[in-house]
Amino acid sequence: MVGNPFICKCGGLLEVVRPWKGIDSEKLKQLWDNRLSERMTVYASGVWRYKELIYPELPEPYITTKYEGNTGLYPTETIARYTGVRQLLLKAQSENPSGSFKDNGMTVAVSHGRSLGYERFTCTSTGNTSSSLAMYAALAGCTSVVYLPGNHISASKVRQTAAYGAELILFNGTYDDGIRFSRQYSEPLGQYVCNSMNPFRIEGQKSIVYEMAHQLRWELPDWIVVPGGALSNATALGKGLLELKQLGFIQKLPRVAVIQAEGASPFHRMVSLGDTSLIPEPQPMTIASALNIGNPPSWRKALHYIIGQLQGVTASVTDEEIMEAKGLIDRCGIGCEPASAAPVAGLKQLVRDGVVHPEETAACILTGHLLKDTEVIPYSYSPSPIDLSLEAVNGLLSRG
Amino acid sequence: MVGNPFICKCGGLLEVVRPWKGIDSEKLKQLWDNRLSERMTVYASGVWRYKELIYPELPEPYITTKYEGNTGLYPTETIARYTGVRQLLLKAQSENPSGSFKDNGMTVAVSHGRSLGYERFTCTSTGNTSSSLAMYAALAGCTSVVYLPGNHISASKVRQTAAYGAELILFNGTYDDGIRFSRQYSEPLGQYVCNSMNPFRIEGQKSIVYEMAHQLRWELPDWIVVPGGALSNATALGKGLLELKQLGFIQKLPRVAVIQAEGASPFHRMVSLGDTSLIPEPQPMTIASALNIGNPPSWRKALHYIIGQLQGVTASVTDEEIMEAKGLIDRCGIGCEPASAAPVAGLKQLVRDGVVHPEETAACILTGHLLKDTEVIPYSYSPSPIDLSLEAVNGLLSRG
Numbered sequence: 001m002v003g004n005p006f007i008c009k010c011g012g013l014l015e016v017v018r019p020w021k022g023i024d025s026e027k028l029k030q031l032w033d034n035r036l037s038e039r040m041t042v043y044a045s046g047v048w049r050y051k052e053l054i055y056p057e058l059p060e061p062y063i064t065t066k067y068e069g070n071t072g073l074y075p076t077e078t079i080a081r082y083t084g085v086r087q088l089l090l091k092a093q094s095e096n097p098s099g100s101f102k103d104n105g106m107t108v109a110v111s112h113g114r115s116l117g118y119e120r121f122t123c124t125s126t127g128n129t130s131s132s133l134a135m136y137a138a139l140a141g142c143t144s145v146v147y148l149p150g151n152h153i154s155a156s157k158v159r160q161t162a163a164y165g166a167e168l169i170l171f172n173g174t175y176d177d178g179i180r181f182s183r184q185y186s187e188p189l190g191q192y193v194c195n196s197m198n199p200f201r202i203e204g205q206k207s208i209v210y211e212m213a214h215q216l217r218w219e220l221p222d223w224i225v226v227p228g229g230a231l232s233n234a235t236a237l238g239k240g241l242l243e244l245k246q247l248g249f250i251q252k253l254p255r256v257a258v259i260q261a262e263g264a265s266p267f268h269r270m271v272s273l274g275d276t277s278l279i280p281e282p283q284p285m286t287i288a289s290a291l292n293i294g295n296p297p298s299w300r301k302a303l304h305y306i307i308g309q310l311q312g313v314t315a316s317v318t319d320e321e322i323m324e325a326k327g328l329i330d331r332c333g334i335g336c337e338p339a340s341a342a343p344v345a346g347l348k349q350l351v352r353d354g355v356v357h358p359e360e361t362a363a364c365i366l367t368g369h370l371l372k373d374t375e376v377i378p379y380s381y382s383p384s385p386i387d388l389s390l391e392a393v394n395g396l397l398s399r400g
Numbered sequence: 401m402v403g404n405p406f407i408c409k410c411g412g413l414l415e416v417v418r419p420w421k422g423i424d425s426e427k428l429k430q431l432w433d434n435r436l437s438e439r440m441t442v443y444a445s446g447v448w449r450y451k452e453l454i455y456p457e458l459p460e461p462y463i464t465t466k467y468e469g470n471t472g473l474y475p476t477e478t479i480a481r482y483t484g485v486r487q488l489l490l491k492a493q494s495e496n497p498s499g500s501f502k503d504n505g506m507t508v509a510v511s512h513g514r515s516l517g518y519e520r521f522t523c524t525s526t527g528n529t530s531s532s533l534a535m536y537a538a539l540a541g542c543t544s545v546v547y548l549p550g551n552h553i554s555a556s557k558v559r560q561t562a563a564y565g566a567e568l569i570l571f572n573g574t575y576d577d578g579i580r581f582s583r584q585y586s587e588p589l590g591q592y593v594c595n596s597m598n599p600f601r602i603e604g605q606k607s608i609v610y611e612m613a614h615q616l617r618w619e620l621p622d623w624i625v626v627p628g629g630a631l632s633n634a635t636a637l638g639k640g641l642l643e644l645k646q647l648g649f650i651q652k653l654p655r656v657a658v659i660q661a662e663g664a665s666p667f668h669r670m671v672s673l674g675d676t677s678l679i680p681e682p683q684p685m686t687i688a689s690a691l692n693i694g695n696p697p698s699w700r701k702a703l704h705y706i707i708g709q710l711q712g713v714t715a716s717v718t719d720e721e722i723m724e725a726k727g728l729i730d731r732c733g734i735g736c737e738p739a740s741a742a743p744v745a746g747l748k749q750l751v752r753d754g755v756v757h758p759e760e761t762a763a764c765i766l767t768g769h770l771l772k773d774t775e776v777i778p779y780s781y782s783p784s785p786i787d788l789s790l791e792a793v794n795g796l797l798s799r800g
Contacts, residue, residue, distance in 0.1 A: 036436065039436065074466075139734075158779060160770060164735065385570045385571050388572070390585050397567065
């Protein structure tokens with residue numbers, strides 16, 4: 001390991017692998033059931049509730065938590081009809097404290113960094129990762145440094161991060177340049193790196209499927225569908241599912257699907273072609289900003305778990321399909337950012353293509369909150385203000 | 401009652417008053433403890449968990465819930481030091497599904513409307529009320545109509561509301577004009593009114609202090625501090641506290657304080673002068689948009705509960721004090737919209753003025769999420785992008 005503790009000599013990313021001795025799934029289910037009524041301890045968290053499968057040896061005082069997870073799992077008939085499956089559930093990781101699924105992993109990464117004595121945390125990002133990182137670093141009483149690629153500045157996206165007190169460093173170059181710099185210099189700078197190369201983020205993100213299984217009394221739907229950007233979410237889903245099965249928490253593995261945006265779909269392209277080597281997309285381009293990643297850091301892990309171990313499938317969807325699905329999710333009263341709608345659009349395609357059977361059930365994971373990306377929301381009202389009267393209002397309403 | 405079911409003949413607002421027979425506080429505490437582990441029923445909600453004190457007779461099938469409430473209660477030493485009290489808690493209603501405390505009340509109002517057979521819900525608002533209303537109406541499979549004062553359009557504030565599918569009607573006039581129109585015409589239009597004149601919203605919002613008491617094992621801090629805008633939050637706090645005491649859930653009533661923004665502080669002005677009649681502020685003006693209300697609809701109820709029954713206090717704070725407090729709350733990793741910071745700024749003032757003793761403890765209620773109002777967040781980074789190098793980054797960090 002040179003310069004960064006998470007990079008293997010082979011150039012790949014390290015991963016947490018445990019021998020899993022002495023796990024009694026029935027006893028743990030009982031313990032986790034009991035913890036559901038916690039409200040003011042670390043076990044009130046939807047991540048740390050499952051500490052035994054996430055980071056068993058971490059001493060409690062290092063844990064920095066905002067009771068992340070604990071998100072709604074909503075059945076919706078409208079989306080079931082839209083996608084064409086018998087029953088559909090939306091798992092709203094958008095309800096996390098910073099507004100995205102990144103919190104599930106970040107609480108573990110920051111807690112791990114604190115246990116190593118770090119007081120400065122870092123990542124390269126202009127989106128959900130940086131705001132989650134900055135929030136947990138602040139909560140831990142530590143500082144955070146966020147590298148912003150100069151060609152990708154969007155004021156609204158960095159404001160949340162800035163609010164939590166992150167130091168923002170604008171640089172010449174791309175996202176990948178920032179990642180490379182962190183790999184090389186995070187150690188001499190005394191910065192703990194929280195990009196998705198950090199394996200403890202994957203460990204934390206496994207809790208999304210743990211919590212979903214718990215909510216469903218350990219019987220998962222036939223399919224679980226996630227969006228694919230950096231692919232840490234897909235990796236965590238795959239790793240988490242295999243552990244649940246291996247350790248006896250669930251009897252049957254669901255099928256999994258990873259949905260990318262057409263303009264940023266190098267993983268889907270690789271899988272479709274039967275390749276095992278990813279060719280990065282040099283100019284990723286999608287309205288779903290959280291999926292706008294051309295060189296997904298966790299592609300090897302995702303390939304191993306999702307394709308190799310779980311025989312999962314992939315698909316890509318257009319921006320138009322994403323926005324249509326988002327509109328529907330929003331109008332159901334659930335709501336999400338565009339990236340989160342890709343699984344719904346993808347599931348519809350998989351049903352149409354006969355990959356998913358109409359009699360099957362599915363859950364889609366919503367990764368980010370509606371409020372994360374309000375700029376893309378179309379809206380309209382009567383072009384000029386009306387004078388309020390019963391007639392005028394009735395006229396407008398009957399027109400609609 | 402003419403035109404609107406919530407307006408008394410006297411012109412005041414109706415209120416839910418119950419005889420409270422047969423309440424056994426110890427039995428209910430046990431029942432509510434048991435419900436803490438619910439995840440997929442209506443009792444998983446941080447509002448409906450307390451159904452026996454909120455709306456006991458409503459049949460479950462009418463309940464439209466997004467598991468609202470269930471928000472974090474965070475002790476923070478930084479804010480305790482800043483305000484000057486011994487211990488400080490922040491109750492983060494900002495963590496509600498639509499991002500504000502309005503969800504606590506709106507789930508009850510919309511459920512009540514459904515029980516009456518309404519399928520169209522309405523309010524006048526450009527802010528948190530309208531997005532909460534639109535979300536619950538959509539979740540219930542109903543429609544919503546939101547009246548937008550033409551002189552107060554802020555695109556970013558209505559986008560969330562529009563996303564949930566609300567029909568937006570822009571009109572000539574003020575917020576007060578919209579309220580007047582709803583009072584008169586909601587019945588003929590078949591619209592169920594969800595502005596704060598709706599007494600079921602108050603009933604739902606009582607759950608904020610119920611949940612806080614539950615989290616603290618029924619021992620509240622010495623002071624509870626809320627922001628004062630429309631004053632429904634203050635009313636619900638007062639009503640909720642008195643019920644908890646009267647019914648034997650808590651032994652000791654905390655003191656309460658309502659904090660207004662200086663540019664929109666007609667309630668504080670009235671109380672300071674010892675008056676019992678509110679003179680509206682014709683041109684309210686504060687950066688805390690959720691407090692920018694000149695004629696608070698619930699002022700009579702707030703006067704009755706907060707001042708008359710609880711001998712509470714009021715204060716007003718400047719926009720500068722609000723933004724300073726907000727900056728600190730954000731940098732603690734908790735985060736909030738500007739209005740939510742008023743209680744922290746107000747508490748600091750009350751300690752300085754000797755009203756609150758430094759040995760006392762306090763809880764401030766955060767009403768809205770950081771993401772609700774990112775436009776007001778100041779941020780900065782190195783004026784031009786740097787070339788990434790160890791020296792350049794070290795130089796920037798040592799400067800900061």
